[in-house]
Amino acid sequence: MFYREAGQFKTSYKADQAIFTITQDKFFVGAFLIIAFGVVPFFIDDYWANAILIHVLVYALAGLGLNILTGYCGQVSLGTGGFMAVGAYASYKLTTSFPELNFIIVLLLSGGVTACVGMFFGLPSLRIKGFYLAVATLAAQFFLVWLFNKVGWFFNYSPTGMIVSPPREVFGFLITGPEASPAVRYLFCLSVVTVFALAAKNIVRGRIGRSWMAIRDMDIAAELIGIRPLEAKLSAFAVSSFYVGVAGALYFNVWLGTAEPTEAFDIFQSFFVLFIVIIGGLGSILGSFLGAAFMVLVPITLKTIMVDGMGFAVGAAKHVEVMLLGSLIIFFLIVEPHGLARLWQILKEKLRRWPFPY
Amino acid sequence: MTYERTIGDTILAVDQISLSFGGVKALSDISFSVREHEVFAIIGPNGAGKSSMLNCINGFYHPQEGTITFKGKTRRQVRPSEAARDGIARTFQNIALFSGMSTLDNIMTGRNTKMNKGLFWQAIRVGPAEKEEMAHRAVVEKVIDFLEIEAIRKTAVGTLPYGLQKRVELGRALAAEPDLLLLDEPMAGMNLEEKQDMCRFILDVNDEFGTTIVLIEHDMGVVMDISDRVVVLDYGKKLAEGTPDEVRTNQDVIDAYLGVSHGEDE
Numbered sequence: 001m002f003y004r005e006a007g008q009f010k011t012s013y014k015a016d017q018a019i020f021t022i023t024q025d026k027f028f029v030g031a032f033l034i035i036a037f038g039v040v041p042f043f044i045d046d047y048w049a050n051a052i053l054i055h056v057l058v059y060a061l062a063g064l065g066l067n068i069l070t071g072y073c074g075q076v077s078l079g080t081g082g083f084m085a086v087g088a089y090a091s092y093k094l095t096t097s098f099p100e101l102n103f104i105i106v107l108l109l110s111g112g113v114t115a116c117v118g119m120f121f122g123l124p125s126l127r128i129k130g131f132y133l134a135v136a137t138l139a140a141q142f143f144l145v146w147l148f149n150k151v152g153w154f155f156n157y158s159p160t161g162m163i164v165s166p167p168r169e170v171f172g173f174l175i176t177g178p179e180a181s182p183a184v185r186y187l188f189c190l191s192v193v194t195v196f197a198l199a200a201k202n203i204v205r206g207r208i209g210r211s212w213m214a215i216r217d218m219d220i221a222a223e224l225i226g227i228r229p230l231e232a233k234l235s236a237f238a239v240s241s242f243y244v245g246v247a248g249a250l251y252f253n254v255w256l257g258t259a260e261p262t263e264a265f266d267i268f269q270s271f272f273v274l275f276i277v278i279i280g281g282l283g284s285i286l287g288s289f290l291g292a293a294f295m296v297l298v299p300i301t302l303k304t305i306m307v308d309g310m311g312f313a314v315g316a317a318k319h320v321e322v323m324l325l326g327s328l329i330i331f332f333l334i335v336e337p338h339g340l341a342r343l344w345q346i347l348k349e350k351l352r353r354w355p356f357p358y
Numbered sequence: 359m360t361y362e363r364t365i366g367d368t369i370l371a372v373d374q375i376s377l378s379f380g381g382v383k384a385l386s387d388i389s390f391s392v393r394e395h396e397v398f399a400i401i402g403p404n405g406a407g408k409s410s411m412l413n414c415i416n417g418f419y420h421p422q423e424g425t426i427t428f429k430g431k432t433r434r435q436v437r438p439s440e441a442a443r444d445g446i447a448r449t450f451q452n453i454a455l456f457s458g459m460s461t462l463d464n465i466m467t468g469r470n471t472k473m474n475k476g477l478f479w480q481a482i483r484v485g486p487a488e489k490e491e492m493a494h495r496a497v498v499e500k501v502i503d504f505l506e507i508e509a510i511r512k513t514a515v516g517t518l519p520y521g522l523q524k525r526v527e528l529g530r531a532l533a534a535e536p537d538l539l540l541l542d543e544p545m546a547g548m549n550l551e552e553k554q555d556m557c558r559f560i561l562d563v564n565d566e567f568g569t570t571i572v573l574i575e576h577d578m579g580v581v582m583d584i585s586d587r588v589v590v591l592d593y594g595k596k597l598a599e600g601t602p603d604e605v606r607t608n609q610d611v612i613d614a615y616l617g618v619s620h621g622e623d624e
């Protein structure tokens with residue numbers, strides 16, 4: 001009834017191409033942002049920050065990165081964990097070598113380093129597709145983790161092989177290290193992710209995004225209308241890896257605080273982010289957020305209900321979780337490749353037509 | 359058909375092109391030339407090598423022998439993306455649209471090569487990138503108006519009926535404002551009304567924008583109506599070249615193509 005576009009006419013191409021064309025959408029998103037930025041920080045505690053909010057934000061950013069590559073450009077990658085490690089280690093080396101360097105610059109540079117590494121490992125995509133490309137990126141995953149384990153220079157020769165994020169400030173607020181307050185860390189992540197999500201949305205609806213989607217939908221036709229496959233694929237690898245690298249840097253510095261490559265960045269990270277993208281929706285910015293929230297909240301909810309509420313063993317909840325995620329992934333892959341984002345869209349569509357069936 | 363057009367100099371010269379796939383000779387020693395602003399038809403039975411010819415022209419196939427001269431530049435092998443940037447656009451025998459994108463986005467991709475704002479500006483969007491986007495959107499809207507597909511602007515192309523998909527594909531090619539437009543059976547599988555629409559669009563494009571058109575078509579009526587000159591291929595060889603009337607009365611053509619045929623006239 002209230003969710004209508006009736007009476008809202010677009011008078012320019014610009015208005016027609018705005019991100020949210022329906023006033024109610026704008027209102028909804030505005031309210032959401034006001035709550036996220038203005039209300040949540042006052043109530044946040046360590047548990048909420050670490051277990052849920054920062055967790056979701058960091059993975060949403062990694063999901064955005066992988067979605068750019070896989071959802072928009074159609075190139076599969078199983079190297080996300082390895083690329084997150086590149087971002088994390090780049091930020092560690094940068095911030096320990098140049099302690100005075102502003103942490104935002106550190107983040108961006110880490111993303112830049114990861115973009116270069118990603119482009120390098122993206123080179124095979126010019127020759128191979130699908131399954132074979134997945135295997136090639138898998139090799140990147142194992143190689144990178146091995147590298148960060150083996151070469152002492154990367155972890156400053158610390159005897160444990162661990163890297164520890166030193167305390168760093170942004171605009172006078174401490175954002176890393178054990179002393180940093182949950183509200184500040186949350187707000188920092190939220191700001192970074194919001195800016196990056198907006199940038200991603202802008203890129204995918206412009207020239208570069210269209211060239212990615214063209215390559216994804218039919219690479220031969222894309223080439224025949226003048227899109228250079230090399231340029232399109234490598235730019236997708238670069239932008240995607242940039243996002244994943246920044247996510248890795250946030251993951252290590254702001255969320256974990258300490259990291260050790262074999263555990264923090266293993267192949268399960270790659271799969272976790274891939275599941276976020278599949279469940280959230282391939283080729284959807286919103287989907288990356290929905291998928292991340294879903295993947296983070298399902299285990300927590302299951303544990304709360306089954307273990308704390310009904311007295312099951314922790315292992316049982318874990319089994320249910322694996323079965324549930326497994327079947328959902330099969331469901332989404334077969335029935336709804338556009339994931340939760342699409343279901344949300346269908347719901348909105350229904351709402352718009354309500355009370356008429358169609 | 360009384361169209362006032364001035365046929366210009368040669369824009370495309372195909373010189374002794376030979377192409378084979380393993381043992382199959384798809385094209386042998388084909389030469390012809392197309393003049394500026396002309397509507398040029400390639401006809402011939404199934405498997406004659408018509409599509410292969412177009413594929414050589416825009417760099418999708420690389421002929422083993424011969425050269426192609428386009429706008430004064432001679433080359434044998436060219437990358438398809440570079441041919442497109444040189445001003446050659448085309449549509450396909452089997453529709454090759456980007457199925458996950460809307461009509462508008464599909465046609466906008468036709469303008470990709472004409473846009474140049476980099477990643478940084480794209481990410482920020484407000485400012486130069488948006489200005490560029492709007493300027494090109496305006497051109498695309500003209501194409502949309504021209505093809506009378508306003509109503510399906512935001513529809514995902516995968517859900518459109520066949521005839522409309524063909525039209526969107528033409529739109530994508532037109533959006534590139536090509537000098538040479540290659541159309542591979544633009545009317546195949548269409549009903550009479552759709553065919554008439556398509557004929558009208560092709561002639562209008564040629565007339566209003568002066569675009570040179572090379573088309574493959576099986577419907578002889580259409581070919582005779584709209585083309586200035588025709589080349590006939592059969593089994594990869596050139597049988598004849600000339601005006602529709604000359605070709606129609608050519609005995610070789612009648613034997614091979616219209617008479618005892620080994621292919622089907624669709």
Ligand SMILES: Nc1ncnc2c1ncn2[C@@H]1O[C@H](COP(=O)(O)OP(=O)(O)OP(=O)(O)O)[C@@H](O)[C@H]1O
Pocket residue numbers: 379382383384402403404405406407408409410411451
């Ligand atoms: N990619 C390819 N690989 C192998 N053979 C090919 C290839 N493309 C075309 N051919 C062969 O070349 C010959 C000419 O094919 P082409 O598609 O050019 O014919 P056509 O005149 O367009 O026919 P139609 O009217 O059926 O579209 C055929 O014998 C075909 O089998």
Ligand SMILES: [Mg+2]
Pocket residue numbers: 408409410451
């Ligand atoms: Mg053909």
